[in-house]
Amino acid sequence: MLRMSLSRLALVAAVSALVGQIGLAQAQDKIRIGYAISKTGPFAGGAGVTTLPNYQLWVKDVNAAGGISVGGKKLQIEIVEYDDRSNSEEAVKAIERLGTQDKVDIILPPWGTGLNLAVGPTLNRLGYPHLAVTAATDRAPEMAKRWPNSFWFLGPSKAGAAALSEVLGKLKSENKIGAKVAMISVADAFGIELATAARAAFKSAGLELALDKTYPIGTQDMQALLKDAMATGADAFVAFSYPPDTIAITDAARILNYNPRVYYTAVGTAFPVFKGKFGASAEGVMGVGGWNVDSPALQAYFKRHTEVIGREPDRWASPVTYVSLQMLQQAIERVGKIDHAAIIKELQTGTFDTIMGKIKLADNIMPVVWWVGQWQKGEFVGLAPTSYEGAKSPLFPKPEWAK
Amino acid sequence: MLLLDILISGLVLGGMYALISMGLTLQYGVARIMNLAYGEFLVGAAFLAFWLYTAPGISPLAGLVLAVPLAFLANWAIYRWLLTPLVRRAKSRGQLEVDSILATFGLLFIVQGIALVIFGGQYYSYGYLSVPVTVLGTTLALNRLLAFVFAALIGVGLYIALTRTRTGTAIRAIAVNPTAASLVAIDVRTASAFAFALGGALVAVGGVLVSMFLTFNASMGVVFTMKALIVVIVGGVGNVMGALVVGLALGVIETAVTRLVDPGLTLAVTYALFMIVLLVRPQGLFGSALR
Numbered sequence: 012m013l014r015m016s017l018s019r020l021a022l023v024a025a026v027s028a029l030v031g032q033i034g035l036a037q038a039q040d041k042i043r044i045g046y047a048i049s050k051t052g053p054f055a056g057g058a059g060v061t062t063l064p065n066y067q068l069w070v071k072d073v074n075a076a077g078g079i080s081v082g083g084k085k086l087q088i089e090i091v092e093y094d095d096r097s098n099s100e101e102a103v104k105a106i107e108r109l110g111t112q113d114k115v116d117i118i119l120p121p122w123g124t125g126l127n128l129a130v131g132p133t134l135n136r137l138g139y140p141h142l143a144v145t146a147a148t149d150r151a152p153e154m155a156k157r158w159p160n161s162f163w164f165l166g167p168s169k170a171g172a173a174a175l176s177e178v179l180g181k182l183k184s185e186n187k188i189g190a191k192v193a194m195i196s197v198a199d200a201f202g203i204e205l206a207t208a209a210r211a212a213f214k215s216a217g218l219e220l221a222l223d224k225t226y227p228i229g230t231q232d233m234q235a236l237l238k239d240a241m242a243t244g245a246d247a248f249v250a251f252s253y254p255p256d257t258i259a260i261t262d263a264a265r266i267l268n269y270n271p272r273v274y275y276t277a278v279g280t281a282f283p284v285f286k287g288k289f290g291a292s293a294e295g296v297m298g299v300g301g302w303n304v305d306s307p308a309l310q311a312y313f314k315r316h317t318e319v320i321g322r323e324p325d326r327w328a329s330p331v332t333y334v335s336l337q338m339l340q341q342a343i344e345r346v347g348k349i350d351h352a353a354i355i356k357e358l359q360t361g362t363f364d365t366i367m368g369k370i371k372l373a374d375n376i377m378p379v380v381w382w383v384g385q386w387q388k389g390e391f392v393g394l395a396p397t398s399y400e401g402a403k404s405p406l407f408p409k410p411e412w413a414k
Numbered sequence: 415m416l417l418l419d420i421l422i423s424g425l426v427l428g429g430m431y432a433l434i435s436m437g438l439t440l441q442y443g444v445a446r447i448m449n450l451a452y453g454e455f456l457v458g459a460a461f462l463a464f465w466l467y468t469a470p471g472i473s474p475l476a477g478l479v480l481a482v483p484l485a486f487l488a489n490w491a492i493y494r495w496l497l498t499p500l501v502r503r504a505k506s507r508g509q510l511e512v513d514s515i516l517a518t519f520g521l522l523f524i525v526q527g528i529a530l531v532i533f534g535g536q537y538y539s540y541g542y543l544s545v546p547v548t549v550l551g552t553t554l555a556l557n558r559l560l561a562f563v564f565a566a567l568i569g570v571g572l573y574i575a576l577t578r579t580r581t582g583t584a585i586r587a588i589a590v591n592p593t594a595a596s597l598v599a600i601d602v603r604t605a606s607a608f609a610f611a612l613g614g615a616l617v618a619v620g621g622v623l624v625s626m627f628l629t630f631n632a633s634m635g636v637v638f639t640m641k642a643l644i645v646v647i648v649g650g651v652g653n654v655m656g657a658l659v660v661g662l663a664l665g666v667i668e669t670a671v672t673r674l675v676d677p678g679l680t681l682a683v684t685y686a687l688f689m690i691v692l693l694v695r696p697q698g699l700f701g702s703a704l705r
Contacts, residue, residue, distance in 0.1 A: 232669070
């Protein structure tokens with residue numbers, strides 16, 4: 012009974028979404044950009060932090076500067092927005108609708124690895140460029156080959172594990188930490204991929220896993236897991252976690268006064284809510300992400316984001332999202348018309364001037380992805396890959412949790 | 415002492431489960447409204463607590479003074495104007511359940527939509543009373559311990575009120591058989607509205623208290639609805655003591671599985687128990703009626 016009513020309600024929602032479309036002006040002096048994003052459902056948290064604010068900021072920035080120049084004319088951006096309800100079928104349907112009914116000029120991607128993989132075939136068939144920004148998967152090179160219109164901005168998770176073992180391996184070679192690492196991971200796509208990659212990467216860096224446990228998504232009490240981690244006596248603690256877990260784990264670690272010399276939590280560590288909640292206790296916590304804090308362009312971006320959106324960006328994929336949009340704009344302007352094939356070609360081969368400096372994609376993959384960052388004096392600085400411009404050395408050992 | 419440690423941490427986790435479930439058991443068991451928007455109200459209360467704490471700096475515990483009466487009135491109004499027409503036209507308990515599921519499913523989107531417009535989709539978290547306390551050698555977060563204490567007080571208090579007072583007896587009578595209850599001059603409609611509103615007030619207590627330690631966002635309500643539903647069904651629909659005991663037991667079982675077996679299996683064990691109870695004792699461990 013519930014099933015039937017659910018599908019009926021879905022129908023109502025779909026109809027009302029369509030009705031909302033009628034009456035949209037089809038003026039020639041606009042460039043219409045559409046996207047489906049998770050405004051509700053479990054992905055809304057990630058989309059609301061990383062993706063949506065940057066779409067809004069970029070549209071505002073571009074329109075304030077007159078618009079996108081296409082063939083000597085400045086076109087204002089007009090937005091067509093759908094909620095994919097964190098559901099891959101909905102996302103695919105919405106992309107289909109954007110491409111075939113709304114006939115928008117450009118389609119922006121949804122949030123998350125899963126949804127980007129889900130809409131990949133549709134965007135490929137429709138021929139739109141696909142900026143898979145918030146997608147971190149080891150299949151990125153394979154996908155880029157299969158769908159030449161797709162561009163992957165967070166790299167493979169293998170690189171994430173490699174960067175983390177680079178940091179840990181160096182500390183071990185300096186005899187600052189022992190070989191033992193306590194690792195926990197969330198039993199969901201990104202957590203599984205990272206943990207799998209880390210098992211191999213840690214081994215080759217001479218590290219051994221004293222604890223290797225997974226927990227189900229949505230676990231609300233982390234104390235039990237942390238007690239196991241404490242019992243191992245490992246100097247380094249690594250959690251491949253999602254945002255709510257990241258906060259719950261850190262909260263529990265503080266309560267238990269579990270203060271390993273290296274403390275790393277994954278997704279969410281770079282979110283403003285983390286700093287907001289833990290304040291001085293965040294000092295020395297490592298996590299996924301980071302940025303070059305010395306870059307004036309990025310500093311300006313942070314300031315603008317905070318002013319326009321009303322809160323700080325996350326320190327991982329937020330600037331990358333903005334970079335992808337800058338690249339898109341420049342590609343359109345260089346092509347001079349809405350010619351998807353030509354725009355895709357330009358994105359594949361061009362070099363773009365962005366807030367992260369000059370960016371040229373290599374085989375459709377973003378070359379600069381910060382994988383390890385650390386809160387240092389209230390800012391989430393990039394630590395690794397250590398070869399990047401602006402990479403800092405880690406604050407070691409992690410200071411005591413603030414009282 | 416590993417076992418004692420598991421027991422204490424488990425009870426505290428279970429206290430949270432019980433706390434978020436007792437409101438639903440009243441709404442579903444007595445007022446016969448399967449409230450799918452339950453979790454949304456919980457998140458709504460969490461947002462209220464967050465807002466009170468961050469803007470005027472009112473502590474969540476003081477915030478309860480505002481949140482609880484507000485939730486009581488709001489839920490009373492919802493029952494009075496939104497759900498009473500459904501109750502009136504429903505020919506059977508089954509039909510009322512289906513209708514209330516549909517209506518509250520719509521309500522879910524309204525409440526969630528309002529929260530999205532005001533707060534956006536991002537995560538919220540703040541810390542209040544996030545300080546360690548040691549109970550019999552086990553370190554606990556004070557805010558979680560507090561949620562457990564509230565759950566125990568509310569559970570026992572409600573149990574006494576329902577079994578020892580006249581109004582309580584009337585409410586229990588409705589839970590058992592609304593038609594027969596009206597035959598013995600119980601005002602079923604008013605008492606049902608009261609039970610629904612009381613359930614709503616309990617949700618608010620739960621929402622305010624869990625906001626002190628859980629990370630939440632506007633679309634997280636369903637997580638709480640699901641957890642509460644499991645506790646309510648296993649404990650016996652409408653049985654406050656059942657919700658308390660099962661909530662606590664669930665916490666202990668999850669903690670034991672995490673520490674002794676594997677954390678990856680906690681969900682599997684939870685749902686396995688849920689299924690066993692549905693198969694063996696569909697009316698729930700504590701029977702179908704309030705005791």
